[in-house]
Amino acid sequence: MxxxxxxxxxxxxxxxxxxxxxxxxxxxxxxxxxxxxxxxxxxxxxxxxxxxxxxxxxxxxxxxxxxxxxxxxxxxxxxxxxxxxxxxxHRICAFASPNYLRERGVPQHPNDLLQHDCVNFRYQSTGQEAVWPFNLGSKLIESTPPSALIIDTSDAVVAALAAGAGIGISATYIAAACVERRELVPVLHEFAYDRxxxxxxxxxxxxxxxxxxxxxxxxxxxxxxxxxxxxxxxxxxxxx
Missing domain, CATH: 3.40.190.10 (Periplasmic binding protein-like II)
Known part of the structure; x- marks a missing residue:
């Protein structure tokens, strides 16, 4: 027992x-x-x-x-x-479609974004546009480039980029599927900043x-x- x-x-x-x-x-x-x-x-x-x-x-x-x-x-x-x-x-990088880059060229420096069409993300909680972080040497540079297209959903930003809307930033885990299908290309990757x-x-x-x-x-x-x-x-x- x-x-x-x-x-x-x-x-x-x-x-x-x-x-x-x-x-x-x-x-x-x-x-x-x-x-x-x-x-x-x-x-x-x-x-x-x-x-x-x-x-x-x-x-x-x-x-x-x-x-x-x-x-x-x-x-x-x-x-x-x-x-x-x-x-x-939570890694952030800039992306664009191959067709857009063939037509407009590949930016070599964050300052080159002023010559490009940019797509930005707007936070639904605050209404603010996303700030783009870039690592220049040991210095963090943050800017919000003028954008002709602003979208308040991250996946929709990536969809617009894949369709050739311009250059935009995204978390890598959102863009990865498009990168794997070669619908998106990482740009300015050497300036990416892991915040x-x-x-x-x-x-x-x-x-x-x-x-x-x-x-x-x-x-x-x-x-x-x-x-x-x-x-x-x-x-x-x-x-x-």
Missing amino acids: LREAEGIEQGVAAARAEPAGMLKVTAPLPVGVNILAPALPAFRQRHPKVSVDVRLSDRYVDLIEEGVDVAIRVGDPGDTRLIARRLAP FHLHAVWPESRRGNPAVKAFVAFLQDVFPSPAPWDVLVQTRAREG
């Missing part, structure tokens, strides 16, 4: 340690569309007892107030109530949750460093 009781207790402990239940996750829209959503079937195969409720938005989500288990965020996690795990870099990292963050109260632990471990596989999308863009930049 003692051994039987011990076996039952071990079985209960194992069941408690197995990831299960509903997991609420939030991420920025472009991260969710381009990286997270395609990876979720693999997570479900690995942990079939976990259901994942994903909320994609560029709105800042208070995890504790809204009962969210895990968030993917760009840059400094910024909330001391949360545990953070660094993921892949932020992606982070997984979760409340202290979720520290021991098996589903949260499993999901965070999974995110480290999905967002490795170096990231495959960064390697692809760097390779194509070297090809010229």
